[in-house]
Amino acid sequence: MGLLTGSFSADRRRGEKEKEVEDGFSRAEIGAGDDAAGSLLGGKKLIIGLPKKTGFTQFVDVQLNTTNVNQIVKVSGYSIDVFHAAITYLESLRYNISFEFRAFVDEDGNSAGNYDELVYQVFEGKYDAVVGDVSILAYRSNYVDFTLPYAPSDVKMLVKVRHDPRLNMWVFVRPFSWDLWLSITIFSVFIGAIITLMERTVKEDSACKNSPYKKQLSGVSILWLPVEQAVLPEREALVKNCSRFVLVMWLILAFMLMQSYTASLSSILTINQLQPRYVSEHDVIIDPNINVGYHRYSFVEGLLVDRLRIDRSRVKNYPDIKEYREALDKGSRKGGVDAIFDHISHIKIFLKQYGSNYAMVETRHRIDGFAFAFPMGSNLTAYFSRAILNVRESEEMDKIEQKYFGRNHEDYEGQGLSTSSSPDDASSSLTTYSFAGLFMAIGILSLLALTVSESHIWQKPVMLANSYSRRLLISWNFARTSPLEGGSAARRNVDGEGLTTRESNQNIGLEVENI
Structure with a gap:
């Protein structure tokens, strides 16, 4: 199977639809009989396609029979538990739903293709639905219908951190x-x-x-x-x-x-010394010497090659977080990569395990999240969407998330550094x-x-000012005594009141000297 990164031709879709009519089977008939209480499928069994993953098995973990790869021994994971919770909700409404899981594998038990090819199997009629960490993408909606997302998922960039070069002896x-x-x-x-x-x-x-x-x-x-x-x-x-x-x-x-x-x-010395080597995806894209990675079988390859125009020789894929770490530790110069583009949910899982030396960097790429895929026109899409809404608003969703991601699943990026700003912004003095x-x-x-303590410094000029003001006042009073009243009488009046003007001036001089 070839890599599918875009919409399929109208002629191919028209031919497939005509073949379905000739075979007497329509995709919309999967949801037939929903008007009768107790059945949404009209007695049919849903064939659910599952991705066979070697990494990030927290979402879907399919274990096959070693002797018969078509037989599933055990299925678990976050996506599987959400699907079971949705089935339980529909059964509480008295709908009986019968289903069977089938892994999308080849004869050797390995994955038979990427997620685009898996989703297209619904369009071709091999599966009635696909359950897993399947991203809602515009071109995929041309041949399947998606339920409401049960988990958010944007594309982020994972890079190594570098120690702040300014941390020196000073x-x-x-x-x-x-x-x-x-x-x-x-x-x-x-x-x-x-x-x-x-x-x-x-x-x-x-x-x-x-x-x-x-x-x-x-x-x-x-x-x-x-x-x-x-x-x-x-x-x-x-x-x-x-x-x-x-x-x-x-x-x-x-x-x-x-x-x-x-x-x-x-x-x-702790947080601010750990800065991402690249603070934006633009730094990675424009440098021809930097290799980038992505999760194997993910649509991110098409994002890197077709939309970001990164040369295919610079793009490498890895199946699990262990190889993510090895590739980032090697770096582009040693055959590894300097940045990995992946779902935020996958990066959070990585940071939870190896977060001390790695950072998650914001990008401008947005997707709607993970959802289940059903045939176009199937009324099961609406039923499961309502079921997902009720599950997400219930305590059951919290239990599922804690089971696979721990209590602080929303804060995995706290183990590393989630940033889109320059290092100088965080370490200003x-x-x-x-x-x-x-x-x-x-x-x-x-x-x-x-x-207050040195009052003697300013008290001297204050006392001087008081003494001179008293002298001026006495002189002024003396000048007011008129000769018409008699000089001797005036002099006697002054002497009778106290000191003479000369004596007063002498006393003022003594006071100033004492100061």
Whole structure:
């Protein structure tokens, strides 16, 4: 059988239909008798075609008799259980459905063709339906009818991950951007200068003997103090309450910076170091030195060769996930592949088993999912579609999925990396803007603490201003005494009230000197 990747000619379909009429058998007659309760088939038995798979047997696993390949010993799998659940639902509506499974194999017990050829057997009348991980495709709908999908299935790309080349001996500086490192250094010097300035006037008394900052400002003390207190904070090292307040503010900032640094570095050393080698399918398509793979017997070959225009010499097929892994590990240079295109369901199964060094990358190819195939015009399609809807909305579907894929079947891509963006988007460093509000708040509070602690610095000009204002006020009062009232009387009045103007000025001078 040849590879079928498109629709069949109208003449061939017309000839097949004429042959069916001559033989007295019509595809639509498979669903005859559905008006009678208890039968959808009019006493006929459904012949169900099954794919013979060597890989991804979680969907369909057919075991044949070793002596008679036409005899099936056991059938299991996700698709089979969904089909049985649909049959059970129809039987609950009092419909009796008789069916028989037949594997699509050759004389040696191997698969007789790809999925296109299997589905076409329904059109030719060999099978009354096909059950399996059969994708709903437009060209297949030209000769069969599909039920509603029982499982979603898009085409994704599977690639190996690469370690981030930027992870070198200087990786420890990457959590923070250069401007944040500079801001931390400047702010550290700022805090050290404030604390050292406030502690410089500590006296040599019993209450202050524990302070190591009983000396003048120095570059070493300014730079070393914040670092020392952030690593080994000592409350007794500082005497003034304002200094301790500034130290607490600095420790809060240092704690938040250290926590953010740890989280960012952990992310860089774990998740962000594993980036897909190719972040889009375009990178793979345009490079003639890259080989690509797909699941054997899948329609993806036609997608790669016909739609994406990839040279057939670059396209390779593999039957199971074990060979997927071997091919990806070899790479194109050693005869393997650098990317594999397959159903998302197949890739999730792969990632569940080998997800640590592989990634799933988004593509632009969409399909409707997996479904069962019936002859065109068969009313069984509608019945099974309704059955699938009811099964999917029931707890039975959850049990089936957990049985074959585990509890977290929707999150298999979490084992790898599902991405369509560049690696730089996920590993950006923290910037000064991320902590700008914290820097401003702590800086303002530190300056207020400095203002309170060093009150004697600004009290002197305040007292000077008060003294000079008093002097000006006395001079102004003296100038208001008019000669008409008598100089001596005025002088006596002034003396009677207190000091003379000259004496007042002398006292003001003494006050200024004392300041």
